[in-house]
Amino acid sequence: MKRLSRYLLTECALTSFTALVVLTTLVLLPQILMLVDLWVNKSVSVSVLGKMVLLIMPKFLVASLPMALLVGILIGLGRLAQDSELIVIKASGISLLRIFYPLSVPIVVVTACSLYLNWFLVPDSHTLFQNIRVALLSQNTFSIKTQTFNNTIPGLTIYVNRQSHGGKLLEGLLIHDERDPDMPVTVIAKSGMLHRGSTGETALLLKEGSRHQMAPGNAYRRLNFSTYDLELGIAFETESSSGDRAIRSYSIADLEQARIAQDPLLASEAEREWHRRFAIPLATLLLGFLAIPLAMQQNQRSGRGFGFIVAISVLILQFILLTLGEAMAKRGLISPAMGAWSPNLALLLFTSYVTYMAYHDRPIRLFQWLGAVLAMLPQRMLQTTNPSGKAR
Known part of the structure; x- marks a missing residue:
């Protein structure tokens, strides 16, 4: 047996x-x-x-x-x-x-x-x-590779010359925003860093740069700025944002x-x-x-x-x-x-x-x-x- x-x-x-x-x-x-x-x-x-x-x-x-x-x-x-x-x-x-x-x-x-x-x-x-x-x-929402055109976020092309302070500070930025195909925007900034925006989404705080845009009628607009907050459209997902999973x-x-x-x-x-x-x-x-x-x-x-x-x-x-x-x-x-x-x-x-x-x-x-x-x-x-x- x-x-x-x-x-x-x-x-x-x-x-x-x-x-x-x-x-x-x-x-x-x-x-x-x-x-x-x-x-x-x-x-x-x-x-x-x-x-x-x-x-x-x-x-x-x-x-x-x-x-x-x-x-x-x-x-x-x-x-x-x-x-x-x-x-x-x-x-x-x-x-x-x-x-x-x-x-x-x-x-x-x-x-x-x-x-x-x-x-x-x-x-x-x-x-x-x-x-x-x-x-x-919160720390690495999207991958940033230096001296490379990054397309990890749909509609955004980001170029960074170099990174410092453990990758938190980005220097020499060129950003082309085509999330609105009718109103594409190009942003050039001396430096920038990731942070949490007022809406709870990840944003990029840019410093010392300019914003370039083609308006209707082939009009060209340029805006110089000392600080500029660019929303990336990526939300911070936490436990409170998903009750079914939190339990x-x-x-x-x-x-x-x-x-x-x-x-x-x-x-x-x-x-x-x-x-x-x-x-x-x-x-x-x-x-x-x-x-x-x-x-x-x-x-x-x-x-x-x-x-x-x-x-x-x-x-x-x-x-x-x-x-x-x-x-x-x-x-x-x-x-x-x-x-x-x-x-x-x-x-x-x-x-x-x-x-x-x-x-x-x-x-x-x-x-x-x-x-x-x-x-x-x-x-x-x-x-x-x-x-x-x-x-x-």
Whole structure:
């Protein structure tokens, strides 16, 4: 029995870990490409970008852990079903509960990791990530390369002769502003430096220069200035500018205080976040235990794609229910608790039903039909072509 437990545990743990790596990479890829853009176009150091990737990873691990657990167990046990090993296990008198026993270890471990991520690691990493982001926006909003025409801001061409004081002071500036195509402006200044404008956006304070503009009717205008404030149109993004994201960075104590706040919107949002941090780990636990009886519905006819298709279908349905529950709770149609827990209740009922059918060795007609369709697809595809490979 110990050998069987180790065999099942090894088989499903390897596939789950592989699925976790693949899914996390796919989810992180768009974010990594955005950070690479900071490295290429804005000269942000690789060490800072690497730290930012590590800080956003916990947020995406929360989403990929339940998916990896479901897909990994289904594919792992699916291979055993395809090789008739599950039939041999059943014929040996080993019950479904005996299969649950070794696989419950990684399921509980992953659930505990999801709980820790939601309550501790994600809020802390989110706060650090926002701090780094604000620091980059405030100190190095756009990349300035000396003796080069910089086009990092659409409509603006900036030329800087040299930088000093750690890159904060720009000297010998030539700026061509085409953000208004009908009224292009050229500005020449002896020096300039970045600062936060009165509107909260990044601005460039220019000193000792002139402003040149072609007015309608081919009229030429020149304005000499001692100081000139040029708005760059880039806002400083902070936590206060995004309430939906700010609540994710709340610690346990902050979240409890927000739940009893006088502001009804903040209290409702904190209530939804509190339930969400518990609901996601529970969904991870249920999806892990659902994968085991689902895998028992496979056979040699269903094909190796059965587990993957079932996993994707379950995940899509769960995502729809979670999104619908959250949207209804946000609009006040249902309570935050119902919006967070109703998808898990539906998942619990479905898991109980599939487990009951698998325990009594009863097939589920929907899965039988799906397995038959998957088994028939290769034959149908072969029948639509003749031996020369051309369609009939």
